[in-house]
Amino acid sequence: MLRSWRGLFSNRATGPRQPKGLDLGRPSRRGLLMARLQDAAEGEHFVEAAFHIIMKEAVRRGTDVNEKVCQWVAPEELESLLELELPDTGESEVRLLQHCRQVIRYSVNTAHPRFFNQLFAGLDYHALVGRFITETLNTSQYTYEISPVFVLMEDVVLKKLRELIGWMTGDGIFCPGGSMSNMFAINLARHRLYPHVKQRGLWVVPRLVIFTSEEGHYSLTKGAAFLGLGTDNVWTVKTDGRFVPVDVSDTETNRHTGLPLMVSATAGTTILGAFDPLAEIADVCQQHGVWLHVDAAWGGGALLSKRHRHLLAGIERADSVTWNPHKMLMAGLQCSAFLLKDQTDLLGSAHAAGARYLFQTDRCYQPRYDTGDRSVQCGRRVDCLKLWLMWKAIGTRGLRDRVNRAFACTRYLVTEMHKRDGFRLLMEPQFVNVCFWYIPPCLRGGEETPDFWQQLGRVAPLVKQRMVVKGSMMVGYQPHGKHVNFFRQILISPQVTREDLDFFLDEIERLGSDFQPM
């Protein structure tokens, strides 16, 4: 095979190979270069006009409890409403501003107080300004040369997050999302164990296995596939009925053999908001010298709360942590910190390629300020400013108050659910995920047969569809393990009040009480 590849680029005689230099055309065209191609005044006018629309339609209306959370339109219809086709010739400012209004109008208001659908919600005004500045400055977080402020700022922000974990030293980097942060953890664990994999590939080492609970996030599986380890080599550990990891001796893991690479414990699972017992897992990892990663993408926010940070007790013993401040801390998508206890520049040794065009060593400052080569990305967005500015604005205390309030909302909702017929919790929440079934009147009081559960599984999709069409609120649902479809209510926005929570319960009843079995 190799021989045939030798000639890969060798047929020099046949093709138009020689770079001919540029073909500019008539010299008279150069007169065009006398003036700028863009009209700045026109451009600024557009930005100002659009800003007013953004403030009115997206910020004010988007957070107004009297407005709809979403304006449901089916895909086929929306496609024709939006006039998405890209034209040959530019459109007028009036038309463009109309497009802006349409985009906002038909988008979901994730900042609405009754948006409970994802692990992000709400609007932090200061973080939003951080995002606007980031977008305007439009730079890449790889060298001090073109990102002086943000190189220093990223360092300070990551240090602060590490301190909340309990690390006075360490390392870290922002990644494009928690899945990527988790993949960084896999790669660093692999690099620490077998540094020559970077150069020679996985063929030179034994099969490597990642452990996580069956409640762990699916990005571990995606990461195992992407990084060449294979999804079979993610061993999922069963959990007990309350979704705390338990003994694995009777599980399918017996089928496998392989060398333990890392344990990814979860602090705040995606669906149930459950926390693995980190201290105990840390004991086992320590005993076996296995990398402990904690996926606290969701639960990391609890570290801000003195009352609730016990949920993550032991996290300081991890080797690495994923924490997404775009979730509970409301920094805005995306803001995912990958944090490391390591002080040996493992990020650099695992990821660096040493491209000299970007990372020169003869600059007028120390090369350590050029942090970009420690990522697998080249250009990398600035994700620190939004979090930094928000933190400056409300301080650690303000963040703590928000976290505590989210827990308080959760407790209020759960208490109210207990008072009403028809709401059944899947489990008592540990965190701010409230997982529950709404049991409509016609299904109450009888025996809970397989048919009962089958009918119950139809309730959430029906209620969800009605609420989306009505636009009154948004909450997610899913089946999970042996459980039929149930709602997962997420409470994080500081804009949520008791009234919103009462409305939520009333609205579920309004939308679901007439449910009839098939």
Place this chain on the structure above:
Amino acid sequence: MLRSWRGLFSNRATGPRQPKGLDLGRPSRRGLLMARLQDAAEGEHFVEAAFHIIMKEAVRRGTDVNEKVCQWVAPEELESLLELELPDTGESEVRLLQHCRQVIRYSVNTAHPRFFNQLFAGLDYHALVGRFITETLNTSQYTYEISPVFVLMEDVVLKKLRELIGWMTGDGIFCPGGSMSNMFAINLARHRLYPHVKQRGLWVVPRLVIFTSEEGHYSLTKGAAFLGLGTDNVWTVKTDGRFVPVDVSDTETNRHTGLPLMVSATAGTTILGAFDPLAEIADVCQQHGVWLHVDAAWGGGALLSKRHRHLLAGIERADSVTWNPHKMLMAGLQCSAFLLKDQTDLLGSAHAAGARYLFQTDRCYQPRYDTGDRSVQCGRRVDCLKLWLMWKAIGTRGLRDRVNRAFACTRYLVTEMHKRDGFRLLMEPQFVNVCFWYIPPCLRGGEETPDFWQQLGRVAPLVKQRMVVKGSMMVGYQPHGKHVNFFRQILISPQVTREDLDFFLDEIERLGSDFQPM
């Protein structure tokens, strides 16, 4: 080893294991939930005030040719200037706005007409508005449910990019940067060849080899490491003196054996702006059934120009293409399209994990509108709106004019360089990268000994340092292969005029003419 892992999570008696439910504290606290925690009026006021600062300081001053490109401050000094520490208690609006001003003041103005330092530059006002709207709507591009507009819009934008490649059908997705797009290409090539690697890992297949030229981007190497293939298995093909790939029979690749996985050809190399002969490479790939990826992250913009798109002739024969509209098209960081000829949902089969909490199949629309599982990310930023709105505003023709103008600027600069002593091109540009040495008077006219080159290699860092301290402009430099440090001037911003280019040449002379050999 397995046995000891069996008990991984089994010491149930010892730990504080049972989730206890939430500890809210005194019921009286619930009164706190009556009102919102955030003051919307205060927040909106801050956004308005900050917006005016952004417009004045970042947009107007940032693009004003009479202002500095950058305000150089050494890292240690900048650290103390910025007051980066994150406080316990929030700060006043006045202070926060001052922080915003400082962040802008000490950041590099990448939109300045004399910023020539990276493969991005300039400011498109419409794209900026697209980014502001994106940040305000703050959603994730994974389901139609919470991203209806952007699911449809991404599809339209990717289709348009594919059409410019010459594909009437196909697939694609936006990735967080060109490096990630290139990694997607590696993974899809691997998945097509050996789909069971996803499940079982690389151990079950022979060693796989990626081919690219020595001018290819370093993300191929990073990707090979990250995806478990190993950097040794990236075979770099040597190029000729003009940096067009040539015969590889005498190269180090002879040392290797392995199964060809893909060829990554480059359309617009990072440093030199060179184009691989795509049609010829496509012939070889076709003959051997090997995946052809074209990394057009940088050069893709030339597809807009009828005059210059011949540089990418043959790209339509690729299996996949990386194209970053945040570079030449000025959409704003980040906007990287990974484009595919495939119509078999290879993205889905290679990446999907089928998480049911996110991707339900009993929704009131077809599951194909939930596109998120086709990425390795979970939450994914909206990257289409900025490009879409810019395209609506100036049309395909406006984009084409910009691209043609960038070529015209390049030709003008090169012509002017030929007229002056002291500027020597590394090669005639094929694209908008102008790579050159500035030879100061004291080094001119003599024999070009090794010492001459060594001295010349000191010129660019000195000139660069002086220009950065002065803040007059920014241009990158690097050594490359056998060549000592040379400048790489990148011309893309439509705000660049002849005057800026004349200034550029004059300024290089001003800053470098007094150079003295050591």
